[in-house]
Structures are given as C-alpha cells and as structure tokens.
Amino acid sequence: MTPKDITQHIKRLAKEVGFDAVGIAKAEPLTDTDLRLKQWIEKDYHGEMNFFLRNHNKRINPELVLPGCRSVVVLLINYRSPLVKSWISEYGRSKDYHVVVKELIRDLLSRLKSTFKIDIPNHIFCDSSSLMEKVWATKAGLGMQGKHTLLINPDLGTKFFIGGFLTSIEAEPTLSNPSNMCEDCRLCIDNCPTQALAEPGILDARKCISYQTIENKGNIPEEIKKSMTESIFGCDICQNVCPWNNSHSMAFSRFFEALPYASWDIDQWTHLTKKSFDSDCKGSAMYRTGFEKITATAQILKKIN
Ligand code: B12
Ligand code: SF4
Numbered sequence: 001m002t003p004k005d006i007t008q009h010i011k012r013l014a015k016e017v018g019f020d021a022v023g024i025a026k027a028e029p030l031t032d033t034d035l036r037l038k039q040w041i042e043k044d045y046h047g048e049m050n051f052f053l054r055n056h057n058k059r060i061n062p063e064l065v066l067p068g069c070r071s072v073v074v075l076l077i078n079y080r081s082p083l084v085k086s087w088i089s090e091y092g093r094s095k096d097y098h099v100v101v102k103e104l105i106r107d108l109l110s111r112l113k114s115t116f117k118i119d120i121p122n123h124i125f126c127d128s129s130s131l132m133e134k135v136w137a138t139k140a141g142l143g144m145q146g147k148h149t150l151l152i153n154p155d156l157g158t159k160f161f162i163g164g165f166l167t168s169i170e171a172e173p174t175l176s177n178p179s180n181m182c183e184d185c186r187l188c189i190d191n192c193p194t195q196a197l198a199e200p201g202i203l204d205a206r207k208c209i210s211y212q213t214i215e216n217k218g219n220i221p222e223e224i225k226k227s228m229t230e231s232i233f234g235c236d237i238c239q240n241v242c243p244w245n246n247s248h249s250m251a252f253s254r255f256f257e258a259l260p261y262a263s264w265d266i267d268q269w270t271h272l273t274k275k276s277f278d279s280d281c282k283g284s285a286m287y288r289t290g291f292e293k294i295t296a297t298a299q300i301l302k303k304i305n
C-alpha cells in the first residue's frame, strides 16, 4: 500500500468505528510550539498543573514518545448533549471519555492490524499530558485554535474530544489549510466572566473557571468565586458564545449520552452523599475530580444562586 492508500484506509476505518473527523500529520518536532509553551509557563499561566514542568521535550517531539514514529493520526468525536440546563459542563455529563475514546481507538487499531497482518507500533492518546493535541489536530488539517484556545472544526464547532495515535506507519499527511476562523470576532474574550483569556488565543489557566473547578485541589480564590454562576464542573461559556457552535444542524453525540446526574438541581448537588456520588457518578469524567471538590464547589454555587 502507498502512503496515500494507507491514509484513505485509516480514514475509512475511523469513520466505520464512529469518529466524526480524521486527519494525519507528519511526525516532526513542534518547533513554534516549543517557544510558545515555554513562554506560557514562564508567565505561570499553568497554575498548579505541574505536569507542564516535566517532559517538555517529549511534549513537543513525538519521536521521544514513540521512537520510530512517522505519522500522527488525529481523531475528533462529537460530545454535544441535548440537555439545556445542567450544573455540569457539557463534556462531563456522560461516561468517561478517556475510556470510551481509547476503546474506539483500540478497535480502529485492531482493524488496521488485520489489514497489515502485523502489530503496528503505536502510542494512543486522548487528553494525555504528553502531547499537544490541539496543535497536532491543526497540523492534520482538522481546524485551527480559536481565540478561546480550543480547536474549531468547520463542521463540528468545538464540542468534540481529540484523540489519536502516534504510529510508525508512513501515511500521507492530510491537507492543512490554515485560515483565520475568528476574523474580528472576540465574543469569547469579552464574555469570559473572569477575563481568563489574557490575549487572543492565550489562556491564563489560574483565572479559568474550568481550571478552578477541575484541576485546583485547594481553595478557589474569592475573585473567581464571584463569577461562578453556571457550572460546578468545567465551564462552557466561551464555547457557547462561539458562533462556530451555533449551527442548529449539528448532531448530538451517539457515544456520550448524558447520565441521570446531569439533570440534578443545585440542591441535589449540595446534599450529595459520598455513597450516592460513588453509585451515580462512578465511571464518568466528572468522577475523577472527587466527592470533596465537587460538593465544595456546589456549596459555592448554591450561595451565589
Ligand atoms: C491542560 C488542559 C486544560 C487546562 C488549560 C487549558 C488550555 N487552554 O491550555 C484547563 C484545565 C483550563 C482546561 C480547560 C478546558 N479543557 Co482542556 N486540556 C488541557 C490539555 C491536557 C493540555 C492543553 C495544553 O497543552 N495547554 C498548554 C497551552 C500552552 O496550550 P494552548 O492553550 O493550546 O496554548 C497555545 C497558545 O498559548 C499559543 N500561544 C502561546 N504564546 C503565543 C504567542 C503567539 C504570538 C501566538 C500566536 C500563540 C501563542 O500557543 C500555544 C500552543 O499552541 C488538553 C489535552 C492535550 N494533551 O492537549 C485538554 C484539552 C485542550 N481540553 C479540552 C476541553 C474540552 C476543555 C474544556 C472545554 C473543558 C470544560 N468544558 O471545562 C475547557 C476549555 C477552557 C479553555 N478555554 O481552554 C479538549 C479541547 C477540545 C477542543 N475542541 O479543542 C482537550 C484537547 C482534551 C481532549 N483530548 O479532548 N484544559
Ligand atoms: S472556560 Fe470559562 S473561565 Fe475559562 S476561558 Fe472559557 S469562559 Fe473563561
């Protein structure tokens, strides 16, 4: 098979498995990102996410993650939910996406294995700390990072997970067509309640409600608390105002259906017991944040609302 045939084959299998979009980038060091990431960390924008202080070289060079790596296959999967009111941001309402997406990727890889009749060296990723997934998706021609920093795909908007795998197979890269999808819009910047978007496309995570409600293990600063009105896990405001998410024709996800807890009201969250958290929320992406953090944030929201 030629690299071009391999790309066509991977694209077909990815669609069969259930991914909404697929792209392929040549595996090479991310030289521009190297400097940007260093500058971002120097400004302390990473907050307490200390994993950014480790493995910098790995994060920007796929060869150090998978020796012999030649291609980066990037897969997008929609998580859009029909639920209108929820105290949980849209991506945290369903089964743990890390598990679901990686299972689908393993399925794709086993189909590839039957084509090539050999085990193909690979490294699977989905929200993993060792790769810059939005950058790889951009290089694979799947869209571009908007001023809210998220990847915008022209067909899917922004509400999708990014997964994929590094592989030693040489597949033909898919076309990357960089264009300015934001133009003079700045809705995300102007609507962010905490002014977390320090500059267009640059997030100060310490000010981001998503960071504060998911990653920050300590107390949420008072000035951030005041602006938290919508969600006890994550934040969707910059995505909800983004015009790329406004198309009514966008389908809801068939893999990430909202679980019953997604419809609970704020009193149900503040009265939650550990037993109920374990029985009703286990296996979801939100469960990883832990009972103490979720209930403490629910108390903050209850006071404000
Ligand atoms: C750490 C992390 C977070 C942190 C930091 C977010 C961030 N923007 O970096 C926190 C906890 C805040 C977070 C929140 C969310 N996250 Co998150 N997160 C990640 C993770 C693990 C790493 C991202 C990363 O590398 N950040 C480091 C910074 C430096 O990267 P960056 O923002 O892309 O930075 C660019 C700019 O700073 C720019 N830059 C810097 N200097 C300069 C200078 C110039 C001149 C220019 C032009 C640019 C520039 O270049 C950098 C590199 O491209 C990825 C998974 C992964 N491994 O990639 C998921 C990921 C980005 N998250 C995801 C999601 C869904 C979210 C939330 C929507 C969840 C929610 N509902 O609350 C929010 C969105 C908040 C937001 N506006 O970004 C998805 C995004 C899917 C998509 N469509 O893009 C990812 C890809 C996970 C996945 N596999 O699906 N997340
Ligand atoms: S996720 Fe919320 S707090 Fe973070 S940048 Fe977007 S709007 Fe601001």
Ligand code: SF4
Binding pocket: 146, 147, 148, 149, 181, 182, 183, 185, 186, 187, 188, 189, 238, 241, 242, 243, 244
């Ligand atoms: S809201 Fe506007 S500026 Fe922000 S990412 Fe979307 S299109 Fe770009």
